[in-house]
Amino acid sequence: MVVGQTYPIEFVEITNPTTRPAAEFNSESRRLNALLFGRVEDVDYRKGSDAAARELYFCVTGQAWGGNRNANNDRTMYGRVYRLVLDANNPLEGTLEVIFDGDDTNGPAREFMNVDNICVTENYVYIQEDANRYRPNSGELTGVSTVFDAQRQNHDLRIYQWRIGSPTSTLSVFMEITPPRDGGALQRKYIAPINPDGRTNNWFVGSDGRLAIGDWEYGAMIDVSNETGRPGTFLVCVQSHTWRQGGQIPGRDFRNPDRGTLPAAQGPTNLGEGSYVLILTNVPR
Amino acid sequence: MRHVVKSVTILCISFAPFIGCKQQAPETSQELAELAVKPLFIKNLSEFEHSLAVLDSLIAQAKEDSSHAKALQEAFKHARLAYKRMEFLLEYYAPSTSEAMNGPALEEVGEEYKIEPPTGFQVLEELLFPEVDFSSREAMLAQVRIMRSLCKRFDGLVIKKPLTDNRILDAMRLEIARVITLGITGFDSPVALYSIHEAKAALEGLAEAFAPYTKALEEKNPAHARQLDTLFSKAIAYLATHAHRFDDFNRLEFIVDFANPLSRALFDAQLALGIPILQTERAFRTTAKTLFDRDALDPLVYTPNYQDSLNPKQVELGHLLFFEPLLSINGKRSCASCHQPEKAFTDGLPRALTLTGNDKILRNTPTIINSAYQASSSYDQKTVYLEDRVRFVVHSPHEMNHSLDSVAKILAQSEDYRMRFKEAFGSENALTAEHIASAISSYMRSLSSFNSRFDEYMRGDKTKMNAQEQRGFNLFAGKAKCATCHFIPLFNGTVPPTFQETEAEVIGVPKEAKWKQAEIDPDIGKMAINGIELNKYMFKTPTLRNIELTAPYMHNGVYKTLDEVMRFYNMGGGKGIGIDLANQTLPPDTLGLTQAEIQDIIAFMKTLTDTTGLTQRPRSLPKFSNDVLNSRMAVSKY
Numbered sequence: 033m034v035v036g037q038t039y040p041i042e043f044v045e046i047t048n049p050t051t052r053p054a055a056e057f058n059s060e061s062r063r064l065n066a067l068l069f070g071r072v073e074d075v076d077y078r079k080g081s082d083a084a085a086r087e088l089y090f091c092v093t094g095q096a097w098g099g100n101r102n103a104n105n106d107r108t109m110y111g112r113v114y115r116l117v118l119d120a121n122n123p124l125e126g127t128l129e130v131i132f133d134g135d136d137t138n139g140p141a142r143e144f145m146n147v148d149n150i151c152v153t154e155n156y157v158y159i160q161e162d163a164n165r166y167r168p169n170s171g172e173l174t175g176v177s178t179v180f181d182a183q184r185q186n187h188d189l190r191i192y193q194w195r196i197g198s199p200t201s202t203l204s205v206f207m208e209i210t211p212p213r214d215g216g217a218l219q220r221k222y223i224a225p226i227n228p229d230g231r232t233n234n235w236f237v238g239s240d241g242r243l244a245i246g247d248w249e250y251g252a253m254i255d256v257s258n259e260t261g262r263p264g265t266f267l268v269c270v271q272s273h274t275w276r277q278g279g280q281i282p283g284r285d286f287r288n289p290d291r292g293t294l295p296a297a298q299g300p301t302n303l304g305e306g307s308y309v310l311i312l313t314n315v316p317r
Numbered sequence: 318m319r320h321v322v323k324s325v326t327i328l329c330i331s332f333a334p335f336i337g338c339k340q341q342a343p344e345t346s347q348e349l350a351e352l353a354v355k356p357l358f359i360k361n362l363s364e365f366e367h368s369l370a371v372l373d374s375l376i377a378q379a380k381e382d383s384s385h386a387k388a389l390q391e392a393f394k395h396a397r398l399a400y401k402r403m404e405f406l407l408e409y410y411a412p413s414t415s416e417a418m419n420g421p422a423l424e425e426v427g428e429e430y431k432i433e434p435p436t437g438f439q440v441l442e443e444l445l446f447p448e449v450d451f452s453s454r455e456a457m458l459a460q461v462r463i464m465r466s467l468c469k470r471f472d473g474l475v476i477k478k479p480l481t482d483n484r485i486l487d488a489m490r491l492e493i494a495r496v497i498t499l500g501i502t503g504f505d506s507p508v509a510l511y512s513i514h515e516a517k518a519a520l521e522g523l524a525e526a527f528a529p530y531t532k533a534l535e536e537k538n539p540a541h542a543r544q545l546d547t548l549f550s551k552a553i554a555y556l557a558t559h560a561h562r563f564d565d566f567n568r569l570e571f572i573v574d575f576a577n578p579l580s581r582a583l584f585d586a587q588l589a590l591g592i593p594i595l596q597t598e599r600a601f602r603t604t605a606k607t608l609f610d611r612d613a614l615d616p617l618v619y620t621p622n623y624q625d626s627l628n629p630k631q632v633e634l635g636h637l638l639f640f641e642p643l644l645s646i647n648g649k650r651s652c653a654s655c656h657q658p659e660k661a662f663t664d665g666l667p668r669a670l671t672l673t674g675n676d677k678i679l680r681n682t683p684t685i686i687n688s689a690y691q692a693s694s695s696y697d698q699k700t701v702y703l704e705d706r707v708r709f710v711v712h713s714p715h716e717m718n719h720s721l722d723s724v725a726k727i728l729a730q731s732e733d734y735r736m737r738f739k740e741a742f743g744s745e746n747a748l749t750a751e752h753i754a755s756a757i758s759s760y761m762r763s764l765s766s767f768n769s770r771f772d773e774y775m776r777g778d779k780t781k782m783n784a785q786e787q788r789g790f791n792l793f794a795g796k797a798k799c800a801t802c803h804f805i806p807l808f809n810g811t812v813p814p815t816f817q818e819t820e821a822e823v824i825g826v827p828k829e830a831k832w833k834q835a836e837i838d839p840d841i842g843k844m845a846i847n848g849i850e851l852n853k854y855m856f857k858t859p860t861l862r863n864i865e866l867t868a869p870y871m872h873n874g875v876y877k878t879l880d881e882v883m884r885f886y887n888m889g890g891g892k893g894i895g896i897d898l899a900n901q902t903l904p905p906d907t908l909g910l911t912q913a914e915i916q917d918i919i920a921f922m923k924t925l926t927d928t929t930g931l932t933q934r935p936r937s938l939p940k941f942s943n944d945v946l947n948s949r950m951a952v953s954k955y
Contacts, residue, residue, distance in 0.1 A: 051481050053410050055815075059598035062623040096847075106621070 035130045035139065035200075041067070041116070043124040070095040070107030073162070074252075076152040078196065079317075086123075088116040089157055091147045094134065096164070110134030111147035113159055132159070132200060140203045145185055147192075151253040151266070153317040155196055158206060160250035161189040163273065189249050191268070193316070207312075209270055211248055248272045251307070255317065266312045275306035350480035353529035354406075359476060361403045361522070366468050368396040373461045376454060386449035393445050394511055397438065401515045402522035405492035409484065411474040412815070414467050419505055423902055426849055436463050439505065446508040483595045486530075486587045487603055489523050493580045494601060494608040494814035496520065497572050502800040503563065507904070510563040517556035520579075524549040527583070530590060538589050545586055548579045564796040569787050573775060581606045598623070600690070600816035608806055608814065609767075609775035616689035616762045618816075621702045627759055630741040635760025637737070637935050638753060642949050643727050645672060645717040652710070652757065655682045658932035661863035662686060662764070667874025671715040678715045679840060681874040683859055684867050686931060689762040690807050692819040696856045696872045699846045703758035704751075721750030728753070730946065733939035767806070769862065769927035775806070782924055788914075789921025797886070797908050797918055803861050808925060810858025821857045824903040825891010826871045830881055835894040838873050851900055865923045879922065883915045 033039060046052070046060045061068075075090035094111040111134040118126040134144030141147075148162035164185075193206035212218035251269030372392045379385040400407075400419065408415045422439040424432050441460040444453045499505055500516040527545070534542040552575035559566050584606040587594065595603045598618055605613035617624050638644065639652045655669045656662035662685045668677040680696050688694060694706045711717045711724065728734045729748045738747040741756060770781040771790070782790070794800040802822055804813050810820035821843055827835035843852035856872045870876045876885065891898055892905030910918070941947045 051479050051484070053412075053478075053484070055412070055599070055817075056597050059618075063598060065623065 033128075033130050035133050035136065038117075038127040038129045041126055041128045068107070070109075073147075074149040076150050078152050078154065079255075080154040083120070084154070086118040086120060086126075088118070089131070089150055089152050090114050090116065091150045091159065093146045093148050093162055094164075108133070108135055110141075110144045110164075111162075113141070113147060113150065113157070131157075132194075132203065140200045141192075143187065143190075144192075145187070145189065149250055149252050151255065152196075153255060156316055157194045157196060158253055159192040159194070160253055160268075161191070163189060163247050163249045191250065191253065209248055209250075211272065211274065247274060255315075257317065262313065264313060264315045264317060266315045268310045268312055269307065270310060271305065271307045273305055348480070348482045349529045349533065350482045350485045354485050354526050355476070355480050357526055358403055358406055361399065362468065362471055362476075365396065365399040365403065366465065368392070368399045369461055369465045369468070372396050373458065373465065376457045376461060379449075379451070379454075381451045386451075389449050390445055390509075393441065394509070394514070397506070397509075397511060397515055398518040400438070401518035402525070404495070404519055405488045405523060405526070406475060406485075407471065408495065409488035409491065410478060411471060414470045414474065418464055418467050421505075422507075424851055426847065426851060432849075432851060436460060437467075438464070439507065442506070442508050482530075482590075482592045483587070485526065486583060486592060487595045489527065489583055490580050490606075491601065491814045492519060492523060493576050493583075497576050497608065498800070498805045498813040501566060501568050501571065502794045502805070503798060504801040507798075507801070512563060513556055513560040513566050517553055517560060520549065520553050520556065524553065530586065533590055534586055541582075541586060541589055545579075545582050548575070548582050551575060552579055566791070566795060568791050568794045569774075569782075573777065573779070577607045577609065577775070577777075580608075600811075601814050607775075609772060611767055611772075611776075613767070614690060614807070614816065616765050619689055619691065619702070620758075620762075621704060627763055628741065630737075631756045631759040632763045633760075634737050634741045635756035635758065635763075636933075637938055638757050639760050640935055641728075641938060643946070644711055644719060644724055646719045647672065648949055650717065653934070656685050658928075658934060661866040661926075661928050663867045665868065667869050672718050676715070678713075680872045681869065684863050685761050686764045686766065686928065687807065687809070687860055687862055689765050690816065691809060691811055691857075692817060693857065696859075697843045697846050698819070698821055698857050703761050704754040707754040707757045708750075721753050725750050725753060727946070730943055731939050731941045733941075737939065764931050766927050766929075766931060768929065770924040771921075772806070772927070774924070782921075785917050785920045786924050787921075789917035789919070790924075792910070792914050792918050793921055797910055797914070798904070799861075799886075799918070802858050802903075807860060808862050809860035819857060821852075821855045822902045823853070823855045823898060823900050824886075825854065825894075825896040825898050825901050826856075826873060826875060826885075827891065827894060827896060828873070828875070830875055830877075831894065832884070832888070833895050835891070835896055837891065837896045837898065838875065840873065842872070853900060854898060855900075855902075861922055862925045863928060865926045866928070879919045880915070883910070883918060887915065 044064050044066070046057065046064070049057075052060075069092045071093040073091045073093045075088055078084040078087040078089070090113070092108055092112045092114065094108040096109065112130055113132040115129045115131050116126055117129075132141035132144065132147075133139055134141045134147065136142060144161070146162040146164040147159045149160040151158040151160070188208050188210045190208045191206045192203055194200070194203045249271045251271050253266055253268045255266055257263045257265050372389075372395075375385075375389055375392050379389055404415070404419075407418070418437045419439065420435055420437060422435045422443050424434055427433045437460065441457055441464075444450050444457050444460075496516045496519050500519060501512055503510055503512050506512045506515060527549070531542050531546060534545070552571075555571060555575050559571075584594075597603060598615070600614055600618045601608065602613060602615050607613065617627070639656075642648050642651045642654075644651060650672060653662075655664045657664055664682045667681060668679070669682050670676070671678055683696070689703065692701065694700050694703060695709070700706050700709060708721055711719050711721050725748055735748055738749075738752055738756075739745060741747070742752050770786075774781040794805065802810060802820065804811065806813075807816075810822070812818050812820060823842075826838050828838045829835070837854060841853050843855040844850065846852075859872075864870075864879065868877060868879075870879070870882050876882045885894070886903075887908045887910045888894055889905040889907050890896075890901060890903040892901055892903075893907060938949070
């Protein structure tokens, strides 16, 4: 799909969805020729009116090329933002358009690092990045030149802002979260040199002993203007992946904080990370 | 407007954007699956949760002495049996949670290259067996509590889900395949080796869940109902009688005489009951009666796009392209130069020469027979689809040093090729880079066969393997642990019975065939692709089918004979010959195989030879009007 061009789409039914295990959804989407995306992560609709709410935006995070599901490089690597506009008379039809393409090295989204969550207001789209850990592929081994671009990866994770309807070139960096790297107390707090399992936490720390670029990511950004009665108030979750200390149980940090009493929503319960929620004010809506 | 927004949100949560799902009333409220199987599951789940609670408090309170150690081990085994009773349902409806509950005790590299620690039974097992490690009490507790919390997921994934008869019966046949491939081989009980007891519990779980169907079957076909009853009780009795000795368990006899007949009878019972066979695209076809049916496995699930069958015109075209030297920049090498049909599509070399002949390429040439049945290809798993594999080989400076786009332009000079592409792909101007890769991949997928002597034995022809070969299989799938990586029936790393993942291992292959103070081969394998230390020296598990024809062995061709290969494994891989890798995934212990046992295993592996009907070369290649191109070497030379 080409940026800026709209494509007609339709929704096709999968029958009896409640009785099917997940694997059948996969095979049914293949059989029905569904569009395949490299990790659809988050969706939001435009606020303000019924017509606006038919305008949906979603992020496709992207997958590293080589050695995983995007092996043939037919999906996005750095991420894309799509706009889906549903037909006013038939919500099962509409048009789809790529707004931003992180893989286009000349485009306004060329510095995208795996856009992940998305927040849409009346007039703005806020796009949040995810940590990726792409590594250069060896051209020698793979037989083709690398598509990894270290320069584009060289920033801490951002939230981008775009005013709906303005040229895509006006995409701007709204915020960037920079973990402490000065070797001081904050760094010691937020970057655990030792994992809870006792191994050196070299994954997050570069060879210079500093926290690697882009290792903290955003969870979600939501508009709480109505709830707080203060227009322009938003919450932003920060997943500070390196924060392993300061939990309630000495020596155990954040690991398995519920002691197994709550259902594990996804993955193992002992991720062991701390995280925090920021309150932003005066955010343009 | 709000309802529109809601329906789209549902779509995205189901991970199927652009696929609508109209909510329909479950058509299943009257099915036995809901009325009888689900209540049974709820009861079994609560017993399992209770067994974990018992284990939890025992771990927390156990004194550090042998009687408490014994009690801990028994409580663990008890929980295992409770789990196995409902494994068929959990694996079917909650595969990720099952993996967290009972996956291998090895760290894995996840989607974003995050290292994911293992959880569940097998982590706990390593702390409890062979001796209880009381110093790890906290770690044990953490695992039990993770498992207890995982149980809560089954509420949404199974209990709230409307169960259907066709899926319950499908899940039962999958479980029989799981018992055969991952159960009795010791795959998921690697230290305690409690596998045969657990297989018995799994079958008891099936027998219990099938009981409501037996009643229905009695009304339609009493003889069939009695036959199933007998098959269940005989299989369970066989496991009970032979449960005490893991090494000596006669796996062949169990599979051929008990497990396969049971699987067939379940399939026939489903038809007799008028319960439709589930229609879904899956590697282990829902229409297969057993895992060893000739057409049990569908190679087309591993394609980039949905296809319901191989297109014979594309296969035929791919066959020509496979032997086409114009795929290489100097016009002197075709795919078949290294993948020679007579050697099961290998070349007999440790490593093939580069295109210029000045050097060797990185790794040993693998067979391509049954290469379709893999979730990733190449030793370092850098590609998922065969189509990409073709592209890599053509583009590799050392192999073909060409590009598919350029090849397409050259081939387009031939009227014959243009016509063949048009016929195969049904459009004008079909001669494209993508279609070249598609056609060759289709040909590779057509090189699929399950007609070895082993396969025929598994289908019931007991004349096909002699006593030594039979002993060899039982060792292969038991004491020698081969089948815990080279999984039955593909004998590659694609994990049954879902066949969705293809595994890679670190085994410590040496640079030279030395038996002590050996040096690791410097090729870092998967790590060269993803940069992850955990994957250093890691390579995809290759198939053992046709191994008799594919010497020399290992990714670097270091071993000339199967005797050498077996010697390496018997010593515990790299660890046993002086290569000390922190991340070796192969258990480093000696297997304790005698010379006679090694010969038995080798004899068994030779029953996997099966190239009949796969090795034809094309009679001639398509013509060009250009004399230079037309005078390219005859196909027999490549």
